[in-house]
Amino acid sequence: MINIIINIIVIISAYILIGVIEWYPMLKKKExxxxxxxxxxxxxxxxxxxxxxxxxxxxxxxxxxxxxxxxLGWR
Amino acid sequence: MSKEVISDKQAATLVTVFLIGSTLILGTAAQAENDMWISIILGVIITIPIYLIYSRILSLFPEKDIFEISEQVLGKLMGKAMGLLHIWFAFHLGALVLRNYGEFINVLALTATPIIMPMAMFIFICIWGVKLGIEVLGRWAELFALVLFGLLIIFAFLVIPEMKLENIIPVLYNGIAPVIDGAFSAFAFPFGEAVVFLSVFGSLKNSKSAYKVYFSGLLISGVTIMYVLIRNVAVLGSNQLKLLYFPSYAAIARIDIGTFLQRLEIVVAIIFLIAVFIKICICLLAACIGITKIFKLKDYRKIVTPIGLLMLNLSYLVYDSTMEMFDWVTNFWLYYAFPFQVILPIIIWIACEWQSRKTKTKMS
Known part of the structure; x- marks a missing residue:
């Protein structure tokens, strides 16, 4: 269970970081x-x-x- | 945005390194056992007409990629459907190659590290590479091909004491059938995979470049793969070769010269990294260019990160184990890849010829 919680925290943090670096500026400029x-x-x-x-x-x-x-009729 | 252009030499290097890619470490044509080298020669011969088709498509519509060409010759709906199939193939191939890399690291080096970690680190480098564009990738490939071939040549000499030429003979002991099977395997993996370049080679300099690029890539990679397979069979023997997932690694690990030149297998990992980086980058680039064209976006660089992350997800969930990966490559890849590598390009080629004749007749 603890592994799953760590996984979720890591994944959410990584995606927030990428979103802030890449998506947010695009959204602001309405690219x-x-x-x-x-x-x-x-x-x-x-x-x-x-x-x-x-x-x-x-x-x-x-x-x-x-x-x-x-x-191919294999199984 | 200005159009990216790469020289013929850079493009040929990209094709060569792409084709050598994962084959260097995984091997191919395993069915042929000690006659693998004959399978490679036959595989190259089988590939020639297919590369003629790829080159002809690109030369009929210079400076255009397969997505623009298929929309022009097959109409909007069919063209987009063809485009989606090409995107899927490039995306799936990229994910499978990324998984090959992950398995290699996980089985041989970082056994206690979750497989997702090396794959995630590597895909971020690939995303970076693709964002820099094909011109940078071309220049990178040109430089690092020297390292790759330099190391391969050095190993060619160092491994000589470990080679037993009796491992290669008798030739055709099991008959011709496994050799032909192996030739088709070699066509599907790796030679036919160069269909991905149809999505990327809108950046070639002129209409005749495609022939030069594809055939020089085929020749150099064919010779290199043949040498690597002969070396592996000669060092390990066909019986041991069948038991190993990564034969090149095991073959180079045997080098022991004067008791100080040993444990050189890490250099095999470096060679593998160089080749696999280019292969994943090209697949990612092809998928991104395709999506950009389908959704009429301006710049493919904007969507590289989410496509790369999706590729990482697919590569993580696609196999449950190393055995499953090798089972898939050996049993399913040939049949799965055939429509993408042969049937779709033939359909597009026929439509291209028809279209270009119609245009010529109208003009005359």
Missing amino acids: NGIFVYGFLFLGSFVISLLLGMKIKVPNPAKGIEAILSML
Whole structure:
């Protein structure tokens, strides 16, 4: 449990730091691409948080494996 | 923003270092055992027509990347769909290479450190590299290729006492089938991976550059990979080679000259770092350029950090263990990569030829 709390603290601090350094100046200047940046950044933050909390995140490699196995008749 | 341009020499160095990339340490064409070197030769031959297609696409539409080309020749919707597939391939490849790096460090050096730490540190350097642009990466590759090849040449001499040429013979003992299997593996990993450069080579100088760049990269990397595989087989033998995840590391660890020149395997790690840095940077750059074009953004540098962080997340969750990583590379990569490396470029190439003939007929 303590490991998970440390993970969460580290992840949140890292993302706040990156957000302050990169996203905030973009938001202030209303630069082109702030929404794409925000969407990707928040998406990345959520995935990192879930991984940090040891919650299973869907793995695209497993999906690719399943599709290939079905197509090639392996399993 | 002014357009970035790289010289043919820099581009060829980028292709060479990219292709050598993770192959130096992971190896390829394992199915062929002691005939790996024949597989590499066949792999290079198989790659030639595909590189002709890549180069032709770039030469028909100079100064444009695959995202602009596919939108121009296939229409907006199909072009964007093709673009998304290219972005996914570059992004996924970058994540897999980052994981290779993480496993290498985790298995051989920092065994008690969580794998995410070396990967996170490395992706931040790659994000920095990509933000500086392809011109800086080109110059960096040009300089560090000298270090990489210099070290490889020095090792070529130092490892001679450990080489047993009887490990390479008999040639074709298991027949031709494993060699052909190995050739296709070598095509999928690493030669076909150069499809990622279609997204980056809008910055080449002129329309004929692509041929020169792709083929010089293929030749130099083919020879280098062939040498590395022959060295590994000759030093370790095919039986031991099958048991090792990182054969180059084990082969160089055998160097022991005069009892003072030993434990040189750390230099293999340096070579691997140089090559993998370029490979991840190119994949990240390709994904960022693609997203910039799809969402009509002005500068790809703005989105490098979130894409890099997403790449880090994917690389962390993509495999549960080192065994799974090698199982995926050996069994699934060839079939998974084939549509991205061969089918999509062929579709785009046919559309390009059709479009350019239509334009020529209209003009005449």
